[in-house]
Amino acid sequence: MIRVAIVGTGSISTAHLDAYTRFADRCRVVALVNNQTETAERLKEKYRLDCRIYQDYKDLLEGDQVDLVSICTPPFLHASMSVDLLRAGIDVLVEKPMALSLEECDRMLAAASESGSLLSVVGQNRFLDASVKLKRTIESGLLGKVVHAQVDSFWWRGSNYYDVWWRGTWETEGGGCTLNHGVHHADMLQWMIGMPQSVVAVIGNAAHPNSEVEDISMAILSYADGSLAQLTSSVVHHGEERQIVIQGLDARASLPWKVHASRQSEQGFPLPEGNPELKREIEQFAAGLAPLAYTGHEGQIDDVLSAIETGSRKVGVDGYEGRKVIELVTAIYEASFTRRQVELPLTKDSLFYSREQIMSHSPRFHHKSDKSATIDYK
Template identity: 30%
Template sequence: MRTYRVAIVGTGGIAAIHADNLARTGGRAELVAACDVDQGRLDSFAAKHGIPNTYLTLAQLLAEAKPDIVHLCTPPMFHIDQALECLEAGVQVLSEKPPALSLADFDRLETAQARGGAQFTCVFQHRFGDASAAARQLIGGPGFGRPLVARCDTLWYRPDSYWDLPWRGTWSAEGGGPTMGHGIHQFDLLLHLLGPWEEVTAIAGRQARATSTEDLSAALVRFSNGAVATIINSLLSPRETSDIRIDCEFATVELSHLYGYSADNWTITGAPGHEDQVAAAWNGKPLERGSGHSAQFLAMYDALDAGRPLPAGADSARQTLARCRHLRVRLHRAVRAPRRHCPRPPVLRRHGR
């Protein structure tokens, strides 16, 4: 097994999670460089995580550190151009979400990937726990039966101070509110479990926060397999939770967690008359490993070792991005119904993938 040279670009809050999880990969990764435009923050980050080389520009990092993989931990508006720069240099890219702010930008990324030998993948760490792998295999099969109806909620809370960073809450920098920046992880897992979506009807609104983007959204989604799901994304919910429920012919699959899960966060309930069948199917699967960044990193290294496409790669990331882009609504001003005093968000309807 090869040890990969890894660099982190952007040393804000999420970068520490990447550095800590790289240290948990059992020697599969060597963190050789970091890059940031803020020299003081960069130096502090490098000292804390024992990173030998620091750079103020991505171009210099690529030329001198010669990493195998670059982790993009920068604000969302920088992801696409930095990913293109890495791909054109033949360097693998692992980007924080969202992978791009528009499907047109994502087209550019796929074109660059097709031209060279490097690949792009996005951080969708919830796909990589053992329980999600087991659920994905059993949903739609003889163990659990066909999926029928589902619910996917990302109900989080962010105070006004969360938006003190000038790029947060803007369309140009984030491409949306909780739909693109928060609920995207849960919906990506739902897609991973249920497969491609066919149709979405959605509303999005700005209820309480002084942002340009939405602070909540709700959607009704129909999947290619016929399943129907409701999806709610909120940053206004004091009791925070991240929930998925999928009702199949023979079983209900439930996941309740916040930012990551273990097998204990999953509940499987058999339909009357199918309890033993469902329990045997679920308990026969390995369930030791929880979700997390290190699990995705290891899956990436295994794919590179074997010459396979990267997991959570461009094709599947596009499916998740497309749904989020179709759901979100631009709200440049409050929209109010006549003779009412409460905001009434407009309705967005989109059909197709």
């Protein structure tokens, strides 16, 4: 029986608790941690848990209490907590974003490597049937060579969203929509078609005067084979339509699912009927994929539990995969701050490798009115 603790009992922790309690025959939640214990008490009662409640995650480091910890805190706490837990020999599943800088990611990876502990970063959208269907279709080659990807990570948040003390600052949130909302789609993009060779980008704050950070960003990603991708992250889009559109030489497919295949006329224009045979082949391939046993957070937590149970220590989204997303977001920030093209991969010599470097170069679009608060894990 795998003993689990959850650090941070805010809204995202319920996704973890739903999953862990689903696998009650494989694991048991033995501790909840939040420095304001009222929220932890409410969750303990809601889920009928027989567990301890702590105010400080460091209490988990004493003795042999837990095997696996889910970190569900604000992003600026991810790195320090993960490093301490990993060094103590405890496996870690950390919410996205993995950390606020590449330097922090590298410290987390080093701690996992030195201790032999498992480090996984939440990427629950990889564990959705629709996401897997699009990825497998790309890998099948039926679309042809990928020539363009359009990724719209459109969200909407009111101005009072940033009244929460830790949101809207470079120091505690680490960035705006690019890091904390676009991270979902940035992860899926690089998972599906790989990391780009270079990035150009612009960011801005169009609608949130109580936030230092961006609420919209647009990036163009260039790949070594000549293909391009565009990634837009936003919290100003009404309707919150989100999509990934993959254009291949022979056909396109997208999430939400849609397929189209063109065929040229003698003059090079698309024929009205397109290429129905190829479209039908793609649809048949996608329809033949087996559904996942578990999806979302449940799918990822099943993956982590299996890696611990079998001793393989191999997970679908490990620390290196989590780092790729931070590298891509960092490149977008560097490109927008410096107004130049940024080449990947980024190294330790990058101008934006550490939090201190990001803090010293990042623009403050507005004044965050209230930064004073007691650090809370929720």
